Amino acid sequence: MQVLEKYSRSTDQLINPNKCSIYFGQACEENVKAQAKSILQFTAETFETRYLGLPTPKGRMSKGKFQSQGKLTKRVLQIKNHMAQGGKEVFIKAVAQSLSTYVMGVYKLPLGLCDDLTKIIRDFWWGSEKGKRKMDWVAWEIMLKPKIKGGMGFKDMRIFNQALLVRQAWRLLQNPVNLFVPRYYVLDITQMATFIDTVFSGNASSTWHAIEYGLELLKKGVIWRIGNGTDVRIWRDPWIPRNDYYKTISPKRRCRLKWVSELLNNDGSWNTNLPQIYFQPMDISEIMKIKTSRRNDVDFVAWGPDEKGILSLKERICVRYGTPRNRDGQGSNKQQTR
Incomplete structure (x- = not known):
């Protein structure tokens, strides 16, 4: 109350x-x-079956609870085949792939529904004659690539759904003390790493399933920025800024060090002797590039692929596709400042 x-x-x-x-x-x-x-x-x-245009999260979220497929089919039938290829491209990017953006940002859509939406868009692009689909001259996987790589820049609906759901998990990381977060999660999320390592139960609600789905992609691009190093685990957390992999490559072996703070001197600078003992040269070179805090600032989580640590939809999709994260190849080595 x-x-x-x-x-x-x-x-x-x-x-x-x-x-x-x-x-x-x-x-x-x-x-x-x-x-x-x-x-x-x-x-x-x-509960009503729908609220604010979204299906009520009650029971299993099957394809029948979503209206995206029917809306898209209706729009496509209204246009039919009276468009040139240029007009079809604009319609697909501006209308067909945008109809489900709202619901995709809230729920994890069934994979079958994502495939059905892709099939409708693919059939519309290649066209049909007398009820029969025309020849697909290029594989759809190629059409999903950017134009600079020989594609058309269309979206993969599965990847697009996951990229939109990353925002929910990101908000929990940035604002853990939230009115709508359960109390037992607030206590854990303040440790940040606990939430990143969370394993959700199989009978979780559709809302938590959506957060879990976005968290899978978030883990591939999130990185710790080092302050005093007291909250970052050396061998488990992503904290070494480089283009492809943020965790340590060196094996742990018998090293008893656990926290990054144990690698720092009292003034916040790196203890150059310890990395030489426990890390391989490829890790040492990247660790020495990290600028630590001399003011005992706390560690915080940022988005690794972006130089400023800001999460964007474009970067999320690039990480999901596995494309290079930095245009110049050096962006991930620049530390974000607070």
């Missing part, structure tokens, strides 16, 4: 219990249900 009252005061909107619904899981006991409804003064236990 305190959360609802705080929401009402901040938005100047009163909540009408008669128009509100509450949903309980199958494992919830009847006495708990009755107590929750009594406190919140809610009576209805059924």
Whole structure:
């Protein structure tokens, strides 16, 4: 009730219990249900199938709960084959691939639905005659490449969905004390590394499945920026800035050092003797390039492929495709400043 009252005061909107619904899981006991409804003064236990244009996250998120395929098919049928290839390219990039952006940024779409959307776009591009699809002269994998690499720059719907969901996981990293984050996660996320290493259960909600899906891609590009080194694990966390791999390449062997702070002197500078003992030359050269903090600043997480550590959709897609992360090949070695 305190959360609802705080929401009402901040938005100047009163909540009408008669128009509100509450949903309980199958494992919830009847006495708990009755107590929750009594406190919140809610009576209805059924949700509408859709809310704000999104399917209600109840049960398994199957293809039937999404309307993206029907909307796209309707748009394509309205245009039919009365467009030149240039017009089709504009329609695909501006309309066909943008219809599902809103829902893709919230839920992990079933892979079958992503493939169906791709099939509709592919058939529209190559056209059809008398109900039969025309010849595909170029493999669709090539069409997904940028124009500079011989493609058309179309989006892979699976990769696009995952790239959009990265934003949710990124927000939890940047703002761990969030109103909508469970309390037991707030305590762990303040350690940052705990959230990055989180393993979600198989029966998690569709919302957490979406965050988990985005987190898989986020792990490939996130990097720790070194301050005092007390929160960064040497052998487990990504903290060495380079183009292809942010973790240590050197084997741990019998090294007892655990935290990056143990590699620093009291004034925050690198203890040059320790890296020479425990790391290989390829790691030593990159570690010595890292500018540490002399003011005992805390470590923080940044987006490695960008020089300023800022997360962008273009960089997310590049990381997912496995393309080079820096245009000049040196961007990842430049430390972000605070």
